[in-house]
Amino acid sequence: xxxxxxxxxxxxxxxxxxxxxxxxxxxxxxxxxxxxxxxxxxxxxxxxxxxxxxxxxxxxxxxxxxxxxxxxxxxxxxxxxxxxxxxxxxxxxxxxxxxxxxxxxxxxxxxxxxxxxxxxxxxxxxxxxxx
Amino acid sequence: xxxxxxxxxxxxxxxxxxxxxxxxxxxxxxxxxxxxxxxxxxxxxxxxxxxxxxxxxxxxxxxxxxxxxxxxxxxxxxxxxxxxxxxxxxxxxxxxxxxxxxxxxxxxxxxxxxxxxxxxxxxxxxxxxxxxxxxxxxxxxxxxxxxxxxxxxxxxxxxxxxxxxxxxxxxxxxxxxxxxxxxxxxxxxxxxxxxxxxxxxxxxxxxxxxxxxxxxxxxxxxxxxxxxxxxxxxxxxxxxxxxxxxxxxxxxxxxxxxxxxxxxxxxxxxxxxxxxxxxxxxxxxxxxxxxxxxxxxxxxxxxxxxxxxxxxxxxxxxxxxxxxxxxxxxxxxxxx
Numbered sequence: 001x002x003x004x005x006x007x008x009x010x011x012x013x014x015x016x017x018x019x020x021x022x023x024x025x026x027x028x029x030x031x032x033x034x035x036x037x038x039x040x041x042x043x044x045x046x047x048x049x050x051x052x053x054x055x056x057x058x059x060x061x062x063x064x065x066x067x068x069x070x071x072x073x074x075x076x077x078x079x080x081x082x083x084x085x086x087x088x089x090x091x092x093x094x095x096x097x098x099x100x101x102x103x104x105x106x107x108x109x110x111x112x113x114x115x116x117x118x119x120x121x122x123x124x125x126x127x128x129x130x131x
Numbered sequence: 132x133x134x135x136x137x138x139x140x141x142x143x144x145x146x147x148x149x150x151x152x153x154x155x156x157x158x159x160x161x162x163x164x165x166x167x168x169x170x171x172x173x174x175x176x177x178x179x180x181x182x183x184x185x186x187x188x189x190x191x192x193x194x195x196x197x198x199x200x201x202x203x204x205x206x207x208x209x210x211x212x213x214x215x216x217x218x219x220x221x222x223x224x225x226x227x228x229x230x231x232x233x234x235x236x237x238x239x240x241x242x243x244x245x246x247x248x249x250x251x252x253x254x255x256x257x258x259x260x261x262x263x264x265x266x267x268x269x270x271x272x273x274x275x276x277x278x279x280x281x282x283x284x285x286x287x288x289x290x291x292x293x294x295x296x297x298x299x300x301x302x303x304x305x306x307x308x309x310x311x312x313x314x315x316x317x318x319x320x321x322x323x324x325x326x327x328x329x330x331x332x333x334x335x336x337x338x339x340x341x342x343x344x345x346x347x348x349x350x351x352x353x354x355x356x357x358x359x360x361x362x363x364x365x366x367x368x369x370x371x372x373x374x375x376x377x378x379x380x381x382x383x384x385x386x387x388x389x390x391x392x393x394x395x396x397x398x399x400x401x402x403x404x405x406x407x408x409x410x411x412x413x414x415x416x417x418x419x420x421x422x423x424x425x426x427x428x429x430x431x432x433x434x435x436x437x438x439x440x441x442x443x444x445x446x447x448x449x450x451x452x453x454x455x456x457x458x459x460x461x462x463x464x465x466x467x
């Protein structure tokens with residue numbers, strides 16, 4: 001659901017810390033008609049310019065909080081923290097040097113676990129402009 | 132009195148997704164363009180910070196509902212039985228969830244909660260004391276491909292007859308009276324490799340009330356070298372309930388509210404300004420509801436948008452216009 005629109009073209013940029021680029025981010029939306037607990041995320045996989053992003057370098061920011069992506073996948077992650085429908089979830093990739101300003105091909109695979117239908121696998125590919 | 136009209140804000144999900152309509156704009160549209168008051172919501176779509184919304188959200192909700200003089204009819208609740216990564220929720224965990232949702236519905240002023248078709252009756256019975264205490268009715272959704280005369284309905288009817296409870300009932304979805312695949316989904320299939328010939332065969336199979344295997348056979352016999360996309364159209368047949376609209380008349384005492392499912396409203400030939408959904412039998416169903424004395428809400432549940440999200444923004448469905456057309460039809464069939 002919403003597959004073509006889950007990778008937004010808003011807020012793509014390098015992230016700076018103390019004068020150095022330490023990573024970059026993209027903003028994604030949920031592939032469903034309602035919000036789900038973050039514990040229902042099965043996978044967020046990114047490819048940038050054809051190269052797979054190491055999931056261990058990813059952070060997830062949503063509704064004022066930040067989590068290590070790998071923590072979302074653990075059994076004891078709380079179930080009452082929701083990915084709000086229609087609201088962006090920022091995926092931060094920690095990478096020295098960030099990303100070069102300009103256009104990059106980004107491929108997203110998003111898998112969310114559902115109640116009454118099988119896990120929804122959505123893919124979205126876009127050329128995004130990074131600041 | 133008579134049948135009342137409302138809208139499930141599910142219908143405006145795409146407007147919300149793209150941030151073109153906020154909650155206020157959605158409620159204003161129902162009041163000012165549709166001239167009615169019924170509001171239904173999906174908890175996890177509309178309630179910010181579900182399951183624990185802030186007092187600020189709740190205050191703002193009540194202020195909006197008061198400002199436009201609206202009625203909170205039904206809140207659609209889920210269970211997400213797979214939310215724990217390491218186990219499927221037990222019935223007790225499900226009941227706990229439902230109890231929390233009933234309290235939240237009461238906090239927002241809703242009269243009813245809608246439980247999914249798959250929720251076992253014993254889970255609803257566990258939540259019954261809470262429903263009574265908070266004066267919130269629970270309705271089990273009867274959704275295609277379940278029929279209106281099947282076990283899901285009969286077990287509720289039997290339980291209600293035995294106990295005389297007012298707090299358990301039915302939320303029939305108009306999709307059970309669908310008799311043809313909806314056009315937007317067929318157009319989607321044709322953009323993704325199905326042929327018009329296969330689509331016509333499947334429509335014929337539906338009108339002949341064939342099952343999925345028979346429909347698949349008809350495609351194999353009717354088309355030389357059918358593609359996978361052609362053959363997968365047979366699943367459309369599987370999704371139809373083939374329910375008889377007349378059967379809803381006797382269920383009226385058990386109905387909590389109705390989901391006015393629809394996919395595409397097109398102008399009726401020779402009747403400018405009058406609309407219909409060519410895949411769902413609203414006319415006979417509303418006639419049966421009137422005969423049965425139904426005085427509750429039919430809440431529009433527009434679902435055609437999801438079949439039009441595979442292309443660019445310029446091809447997205449116009450949810451607002453679709454719901455306006457749906458209410459032209461509802462008001463006309465109800466006889467307002």
